[in-house]
Amino acid sequence: MPNSKLAKHNVRETRAPQPCAACSVRNSSLCGVLSDEEIADLNAIAHRKVLSPGQFHVLEGDKSREFANVTSGIAKLVRGAEDGRTQIVGLLFPSDFIGGSIGDTGNPLERQSIEAASELELCLFPREPFKKLMIRYPALENKLLERTLNELQVARDWMVLLGRKTASERVATFLLHVVNRMQNHGCHSSIGFELPLGRADMADHIGLTIETVSRQISKLRKDGILIMEGARHVVDVNKERLEERAGF
Amino acid sequence: MPNSKLAKHNVRETRAPQPCAACSVRNSSLCGVLSDEEIADLNAIAHRKVLSPGQFHVLEGDKSREFANVTSGIAKLVRGAEDGRTQIVGLLFPSDFIGGSIGDTGNPLERQSIEAASELELCLFPREPFKKLMIRYPALENKLLERTLNELQVARDWMVLLGRKTASERVATFLLHVVNRMQNHGCHSSIGFELPLGRADMADHIGLTIETVSRQISKLRKDGILIMEGARHVVDVNKERLEERAGF
DNA sequence: ACAATGACTTGATCAAGATCAAGCGCCTGC
């Protein structure tokens, strides 16, 4: 496991080192709508990037903005302020796509970036070539629209959490989300799973402080709803009781 | 001005009473990407609906879900819980489009609806015919994608507000949004404008209580940043000072 | 082995905003 000082120097970036055929999210990602012949065009414009935990991939600035697929690992979509306050506006799991905003009139204030929460692999597509491919393959654009509309629903669900839920509801809701996504991606073996975020990141995602998150998790453990070994490894969860606590 | 009991009975619904040519948002809405000939196809599937303040247009249930354009008035996108807690996840101004989620696998929990904040006119498009038109006119789908990506950005901005901003920052941010949108839509004469939401709705949009919103507005008035006549009519705002208070 | 560091936990205290409680002004209907 690389330490963080070392990590800053080992970003690797490669151009299409292997065909999409070998990609672990070939079918579950956006790419799933393209045939093996069609996907060659996508492969031609793609390049991969590997990030270590804590490293950033910046989405700001409209000159070099790219679309991206998460091919492995977990990423945080982060928005920050100068004064240190930050908000994680989304988690990205393998097969998730990052669309950014498509318009060329993008405002410069879009201070949003992707931060690796684990060892992370991205498949990047430069903006303009990708847009041309969407014109050529309408199914691609259609799938992106469908996913974006879904993301909008998810973002609005989160607005309800941030605007109206209590601390214990927030933590329960967050854990449910993680458990569900982990199960969908097969990262959830019978021996449990690792929480993708530490306490500080959870706090930044659900709009609380580290201490409040910690206390709420302790309470869930005392109440037997959550069984853990150490601070990150979840052994078991009682989803029914968690759903009760999540409210709504 | 109809009282709310009367209002419940005068929903009017008509099928394409007049061509899109006469529509006040013909060019600023999604429809702007279609030529006069092409728009006839859209007109053929459209029907209009007029709502009085407080009336709902439900978006739940995947059988009859429709896409919609706001042609005049202002609407609230509302998500609610059984226990009375409610969150306004967006405001809709003339020319805004309501996409909902496009997938046919829509979850039934999508308890979201549109509530008229003023006299409101919607132009509704049944789901399936509209999707067919998007296939026929790719520019339509492209424009919808562009708008949806923008809405996602806006929703995530709001997540930062709800997760990390203080009460006074929230109120200032909200007022800035309203002023800017009002100016864009020409609803902002030199004699000022009416706030589109009452205190309770503002509270539900920015995640506060009525009382806190009221106190913050009183403070802005005392500080001379906001000049009002009565509780709803804004005579003038100092945008620079409001931006300072909005933070970030 | 041992200091140092960083992630987490726990307790004590504080404060921002919620809740409770009047009261005001305005409109509406009788």
Place this chain on the structure above:
DNA sequence: GCAGGCGCTTGATCTTGATCAAGTCATTGT
């Protein structure tokens, strides 16, 4: 004109979660 209701304001008090402050535990470097 007047009672009633509604939306808003303002004040007093309370609560939730933030802040401040140790302390634990595991890991890492010397």
